Amino acid sequence: xxxxxxxxxxxxxxxxxxxxxxxxxxxxxxxxxxxxxxxxxxxxxxxxxxxxxxxxxxxxxxxxxxxxxxxxxxxxxxxxxxxxxxxxxxxxxxxxxxxxxxxxxxxxxxxxxxxxxxxxxxxxxxxxx
Numbered sequence: 001x002x003x004x005x006x007x008x009x010x011x012x013x014x015x016x017x018x019x020x021x022x023x024x025x026x027x028x029x030x031x032x033x034x035x036x037x038x039x040x041x042x043x044x045x046x047x048x049x050x051x052x053x054x055x056x057x058x059x060x061x062x063x064x065x066x067x068x069x070x071x072x073x074x075x076x077x078x079x080x081x082x083x084x085x086x087x088x089x090x091x092x093x094x095x096x097x098x099x100x101x102x103x104x105x106x107x108x109x110x111x112x113x114x115x116x117x118x119x120x121x122x123x124x125x126x127x128x129x
Contacts (some may be wrong), residue, residue: 004101005125007060009053010118016049029055029072033088036080049119050085050112051077057110057121058087062100070096077110085112087123103127 019025026035026048034051041047055075059065066072076088082125085107087093105128112121 001108001129002127003124004097004103004106004127005063006060007057007062007123008121009056010120011049011053011056011107013045013049013058013114013119015118016052017045018117020044030074031088033075033076033078040117046114046119050114050121050122053121054085054087054112054117054123056111057112058108061123061125062096064096064100077112085110098126 015108023066030038030048030051037046038047052072054077058075059070062070074090074092076090077085078088079085087110089108097108098104107124107126107128109124110121111125112119114120
């Protein structure tokens with residue numbers, strides 16, 4: 001297995017705290033599923049901060065950042081039954097990764113964490129055996 005890309009991002013939570021009341025920011029940055037799930041979460045600032053950092057880390061891991069081909073809403077972060085976060089593989093994300101790295105199969109790994117003032121995310125894209 002070969003690592004194709006890595007990305008990390010850290011964000012000051014108060015940056016997101018000031019933005020989560022802006023419906024335009026939320027609708028441009030987060031998927032419908034992420035917004036629905038946020039209604040059940042008590043710490044909305046940390047919830048959105050971690051996901052924002054994860055989206056930034058993903059964009060860095062593919063080496064392109066955001067632009068005309070990749071938007072924040074294209075990247076969706078969900079959690080499994082045990083709470084482990086993961087990237088939802090959309091058709092667009094799948095196409096971008098396969099084209100960029102010229103692979104047929106790959107794994108996406110995500111780790112996110114937060115503290116009072118900061119949230120951080122780490123992403124690895126790896127070939128699949």
